[in-house]
Amino acid sequence: MADTEQGTVTPPTSHLQAELTKLRSAHPDAVLDVEEAPERDMFWITVRPRSIAAVAKTLRDDRALDYKLLSDVTCIDRPEREKRFNVIYNFYSVTHNKRLFVRVWVGEGDAVPTVSGLYASADWAEREVMDLFGVTFEGHPDPRKIVLPDDFEGHPLRKDFPLVGKRPVILFNNIKDIT
C-alpha cells in the first residue's frame, strides 16, 4: 500500500513510463508513489493533494498522454491512518486505451483542489464524495449535498458511521424545505 511519506519513489517502468516522465518534468515534487499490477490492468500514481489539479491538467492536455475522460472520482476511508481519506481519480485515455488511477491522501479537515474546472464529470462525483465522506474540494463551484437529504448530519460512508444510522431521518420538516 502506498505511503504518503516522500522519498520512496520507485523507478519508472515500461507501463507508466510516459506518464511519469511527463509528470516529473512538469511537476517535480508532485508524484509520491507508483503501484502497478499489470496482470490486473491496474496502475496507480499517488500525488500530493495540492498538485492534483496541475497533474490532471497535464494528463488531459499532453498529446502523448491524452487522458480525456475522468471516468470516476471516489474515496476510501481508512481511519487508522493519520491521513484517513484516499481520494481516487479514475482517468481513461480513449486514444491510447489506457486507464490510470491517481491517488491522493488527505486528513480530516484538509481540502483537495477541485478538478471540476478541467473535467465537468468531476462536478457531481466530487459532490458525492463531499456528501458521503466529508472531504472538502476547494474551489468547487456548487458544493451542495447531492444524494443525502439537506438536513442529514454526518457522512455515512465513513467507517465510524454506524450502519443503522445515528437517528431516524425525517425528510422535509416543513413546507419551506421543499422549495
Place this chain on the structure above:
Amino acid sequence: MAVTETLTMNMGPQHPSTHGVLRLVLDLDGETVVKAVPHIGYLHTGMEKTMENEPYQQAITITDRMDYLSGMNNNLAYCLAVEKLLDLEIPERGQAIRVLMSELQRIASHLLWIGAHAMDIGAMSVFLYSFREREMILNFFEEICGARLTPAYIRVGGVALDLPDGVEEKIAKSIAVLADRLDEYWTLLDENPIWRDRTVGVGYLKADDALRLGVTGPRLRAAGVPYDLRRVKPYCGYEKYDFVVPVGDSGDIFDSYRVRMEEMRQSLRIIEQVLITMPDGPCNADNPKVVLPPKERVFSDMEALIHHFILVTRGFPVPPGEAYAAIESPKGELGFYVASDGSEKPYRVRVRPPSFYNLSALPFISEGSMVSDVVAVIGSLDIVLGEIDR
C-alpha cells in the same frame, strides 16, 4: 424592449417521463429552458455501505437492485472485480453463459428504452410491442435462474446454475423472431415524420463535450467515439465474437436511437455465435474455497458438506488489494472498484454508475432548448434512478 421574466417550474419527482424519481427544476423563458437543475437522491439507500457489511457472494444481490433493468450486467461487473482480486479463472462455458446473459439483458434493457423513449415523445404503440419482446427474454431468465428482474445469477467464480436442458434451442428460435420484430420497430419509427421531427437535430452532444462530462455508452458512440469496453478492453472472451461497434456522427438524439437499434442487432449476432460455439464442460471455476459444491456432492461427500457450510456461514476471504473492473452495460461504462482488507466482506465497494454521469450532462444538453425537448433528452440518456442514487 419587453421585460422578460423567467418562470421556475418543477418537473418530477413523480413524472412519467423522468424514468423514476428524478426532480428537475427548470427556469423557463417562455418555452425555452434557461437553466435545468437535476435533484437526485430520492432513492438513495446507501447500497455501497450495505455491501461493505455483506459477504462477497451475498453482496451480489444488492448489485442487481442498482440498475434494475440490467441486473445481469451489474452482477457481472461486480463479479469480475472480485475475481480480479482472487485471480480466478472462469472456464470457457461459464464465460460463454455470461456473454449470453449479458447480451440478452442488453436487448431487454434497450427494448424497455425504445418503448419508454417513444412513449415519452408520443408514440404509444412501440411501448406495447417492445414489452412483448422483453417479456420473452425475461421468461428465459425465469427459466434459467428463477428470477426475472433481479437474477443474482452470475456469481463470483462462475454462474449459479448451468443452463437447463433445451433452453439454448429456445433462445436460438426466439432470436430469429426478435430480428424480425426489430425490423418492425425500425419501420414504425425510422421514417416516421413525427419521430424525426422530435429527434433529428435535437439534443446535440459532441464528442469533446461528452468526454468532458463523463458520458459513456450509446450517447458517446452516437457522437462518433467508438468507446465500447467489449471491444477496447474485452472481458469474458468478447474478443472471440464478431460484432460491429455502431457509431453515429452528429451526436443528436436520432443518432443515439440508431446506435441503440444497431446494438440490438449486433447483440443478436453475438448470441447466435455464442449458441453455436457454446463449449461443454464445467461452468464454474475449480476452486472449492470460493465456489459452492454441487448439491448432490453435498449430500454424499463429507468435504463438500464442510465447504458448503463454511461458504454459506462465513463466506470466503479475499486477498487484500484493490481492483477495478468495468463492463459495457446497456447504459455505458459500468465499473466496480472493490477494495479488500483480507476479510470475508469487502472493505469498500464503489460503483461507477453510467447513468449518474450521463444524467449530469442533462443541463448542458437541454439548456437553451425547448421544454418539450427535455423529455426527449431524458429519454435518450436512458437513465435508471436506482443506479444514480444507489
